Amino acid sequence: NAGVTQTPKFRILKIGQSMTLQCTQDMNHNYMYWYRQDPGMGLKLIYYSVGAGITDKGEVPNGYNVSRSTTEDFPLRLELAAPSQTSVYFCASSSWGGNTEAFFGQGTRLTVV
Amino acid sequence: DQQVKQNSPSLSVQEGRISILNCDYTNSMFDYFLWYKKYPAEGPTFLISISSIKDKNEDGRFTVFLNKSAKHLSLHIVPSQPGDSAVYFCAASARDSGTYKYIFGTGTRLKVLA
Numbered sequence: 001n002a003g004v005t006q007t008p009k010f011r012i013l014k015i016g017q018s019m020t021l022q023c024t025q026d027m028n029h030n031y032m033y034w035y036r037q038d039p040g041m042g043l044k045l046i047y048y049s050v051g052a053g054i055t056d057k058g059e060v061p062n063g064y065n066v067s068r069s070t071t072e073d074f075p076l077r078l079e080l081a082a083p084s085q086t087s088v089y090f091c092a093s094s095s096w097g098g099n100t101e102a103f104f105g106q107g108t109r110l111t112v113v
Numbered sequence: 114d115q116q117v118k119q120n121s122p123s124l125s126v127q128e129g130r131i132s133i134l135n136c137d138y139t140n141s142m143f144d145y146f147l148w149y150k151k152y153p154a155e156g157p158t159f160l161i162s163i164s165s166i167k168d169k170n171e172d173g174r175f176t177v178f179l180n181k182s183a184k185h186l187s188l189h190i191v192p193s194q195p196g197d198s199a200v201y202f203c204a205a206s207a208r209d210s211g212t213y214k215y216i217f218g219t220g221t222r223l224k225v226l227a
Contacts, residue, residue: 004156033215040122042202042219043157050212058214090156099145099164099206102215104156
């Protein structure tokens with residue numbers, strides 16, 4: 001039972017490079033989320049999706065893009081990486097986003113140098 | 114504007130004693146509250162939740178209390194065990210423009226001393 005799977009686990013990017021963080025879930029959840037966690041801070045919502053084909057911005061969307069072509073996958077794209085995007089990124093999913101818990105992946109630690 | 118606040122960044126408790134972690138929120142529209150536990154290099158894992166229509170929910174050693182008038186919730190762990198040492202995040206959700214989102218606090222690092 002895989003749950004939420006994120007790849008890669010670690011990545012070092014140079015300023016200006018681009019990359020895609022992959023996230024897939026096998027629980028047939030409708031809702032998916034991307035969060036970032038900076039040192040000493042809580043989790044900040046970047047983007048979320050309520051179903052395939054539907055995405056919306058969270059609290060800190062600048063510098064990121066997402067797509068949701070299938071129920072299972074919710075990749076996060078970083079264009080023109082900046083040092084401020086150095087963080088740990090978590091993908092999560094929930095069945096319908098209401099009175100239910102979200103399940104998280106293991107995280108991707110990204111460093112931009 | 115921090116809608117969910119955990120004002121204690123850290124807490125140390127002796128094994129066997131009670132751990133009390135606190136969380137305050139500002140948005141009266143929040144109707145569901147959750148606690149997550151996070152170990153280093155792992156994703157957060159769900160611990161316990163409470164709906165706004167209740168004031169207490171219990172699951173084994175973990176109890177969450179909700180005081181809606183004070184916009185305050187707390188997580189009690191009794192008895193505390195060394196394996197409970199982790200960062201605990203409080204989260205809240207509310208319906209916003211037809212969808213639900215989870216808003217997280219900054220976390221409290223709990224250390225249970227053997």
